[in-house]
Amino acid sequence: MKPLKIGIVVESTQLSLRQAIESAARMGARGIQVDATGDLAPDALGATGRREFRNLLRSFDLELAALNVPVRRGLDVAADLQPRLERVRKTMQLAFDLGARRVVVACPKLPEDAASPRAQLMRESLLALGGYGDRVGSFVALEIGYDPAEKVKEYLAGFGVGSLKVTYDPANFLLHGHDPLANLMPLEGLVSHVHARDARSAGVSRGLQEVPLGAGDIDWMALTATLQVLEFDGFLTVEREQGEHKLADVTNGVKFLKRFALPV
Template identity: 25%
Template sequence: MELCVSMWSVHRKFYNEGWTVIDFLKLCRDADVRHVELLDLFWRDVATELPAVLRFIQENDMTVAAYAVTNDFVSVDASQRAVELQSVRRGIDFARELRAPVVRVFSGDLKEGYDFESAFSYIVEGLKAAARQTDDGIVLALENHGLLAGRGDQVKRVIQEVGSDKLRSTFDVGNFYLVGQQPMESLAELSGFLGHVHVKDFVKSEVGLPATTGEYFAGVACGSGIVPFQDILSMLEAIRYPGKLSVEYEGDGDELEGVRQSLSFLRTLQEQMGTA
């Protein structure tokens, strides 16, 4: 399983220091990472940047493993849901240009008056429509994120209800802790539906990301926290997961160091396990 880095790992560099997609690609090239995950959030001037990104990727023998779309299908307003569907459609178009096989998508954000059951029909409706519009060679991958499809059983239920081989799972190994699940439990539930994998690490903390259990978690470099990476990689190898392992560093510390430490840990672990 080859390693990848998500540009979300350096989101503070983008927002606070003016980084561009090219800056991120240079970081990955210099870290000997050939595969990247790009996000729709990080274009400043897409008309100018996209051709430059395509040239850089080609010249440096890199690939875009996934393209992430920020969408939210949970709305009583049909016209707003149509806007969100169009956002996914644009993501599919970008994925085609970038030759990315995966478009990472979301279900939506928790809002007053909603829970998973009341939001379920809107999520399924949106993802069904998006799956029908997905090109050959590209799959949508629903991330376990937030409280609407944050659990493995919720993601699985959405995928099964949509009923299309164009919708898979973005399996985020850390996010499950935020909804009171262990990643290995969820991996067993979703092992037949994987389209993309996020690797990150957390530690329990007094402040940070709140979990449904009342606990808090803080992001750290891979290998520095509680995620059972050896067990996860062993199971991914056993089920012959064909995709990439995309590092998504979410710690408060130096982002570049967090990415480098995560890559170093994962490379060493893969060498020790013979899965590199």
Template identity: 25%
Template sequence: MSTPLQISIPTRLFGQKLRAAVESAATMGVAGVQFDLRHEFTADMLSDSGCRQLSVMLSEHSLRTSSCEFPLRKPLTEQHGLEERMHALFGAIESTAKLKSRLLCFPIGHLPPSAEGAEHELLVELLNDLARKGDHVGVSLAILPQGESTDVLASVLSEVHTGQVGLNLDAAAIASSKQSPTEVVARFHDRVLLVRVRDAVRELSGSVSEVPVGRGEVEWAELLAVLGEANFAGWYVVDRTEGSDPQGDASRAISYLHNVAFG
């Protein structure tokens, strides 16, 4: 692989206020940062002047906004609170555009059990509504699904026609669900919008534990090679949601990725 990887890190990883988190990210050797729109921003910070100030701060540190994320507390299709959830996502799409990012990541919960039925139809309808909004402001949607059926996922994606909806490829989640990340990339190579860099192991009991990148079940050399063959030119977002030293683990993961990619 001869093209440098575009590596980003979530600012939430530092557990600091946004300005301090951006400054910390700048010391990690990354090209971009990912913002958590639900937990890191106030209305004032998303005003025109607030966005300009943030843009200047990023420029001073030679950083870009790789993507934004909007964690959901409930599955996208959960009926309770659905209207409020969609309203919040519409707002997140607008905020992503204001922050000069073209990518919003969010989980959708478990996939429907089949490519037919009311649950499947509702998911497709909601994603089309969100994609339409994203297309209007120039934002693509990277969804993080749960479930083992790539056939159902393919069906859902094929029925969204109003804008770009693709995958936030979480290698750890895929590997821990007994799937092969490389096979997922091979099938959805034109739908991978972002790679979430995590690793995990599955215990004999069936439980899954997140571990530092390179110590789990993800075959990173193979995955990077397949992504390269697919001409993936998007962001690799190095994340850590468990462990006592998330920043240190993220720093080591960045070095590990470079070593695997360039030997």
């Protein structure tokens, strides 16, 4: 088994891209996930810019773990769908050029009625992206959590393309009422990227909430061991969406995960 690779989500640090890269190197992370926006938007980064960005990461001994495409509407919403799909496709090409080959896109809750307009839109969207990914050599890593793993696996099996994968966020599963550990093994062969994010179940005096890595209810020793059994070769990128001390939480999260990075 190979050691697990640990990275960070740039936006969680609340630093500029350059500062986040420097911080990732100081933390001992091996890679970064970053939004494909602003200076890193596909249309803004030409051949020279792409080469310079690769060189910048190399100078800090880092890799690009994945590119994220933040969207306000899902792949199942008709409004502005074609420009949104084109943006994802361009990001897939950018990810390939930058060596990541993984593009994170939010996955809406899977449709119950396969004949509904929403279901048809989502299927057409994923067929378009999956076919494009097979041609250019990049993966769409759908960020899941609304639905149990078996349902996701069955759904994706119906597309017949190899580039539709998933981003596994155990906190997402816990926050939506699913067991984060039990839902990992059924996704064997589908997990391309992992968001290392923690959460705590509801209690008498509190609701479900995201917490710093290691402070929640997720069994990270068991989860990382399962990833190694699955021969996961992507990154665990430490992410923090809430909290007042995000940079410190990310730094401590990298340190925490390093305890489980080596094969058992």
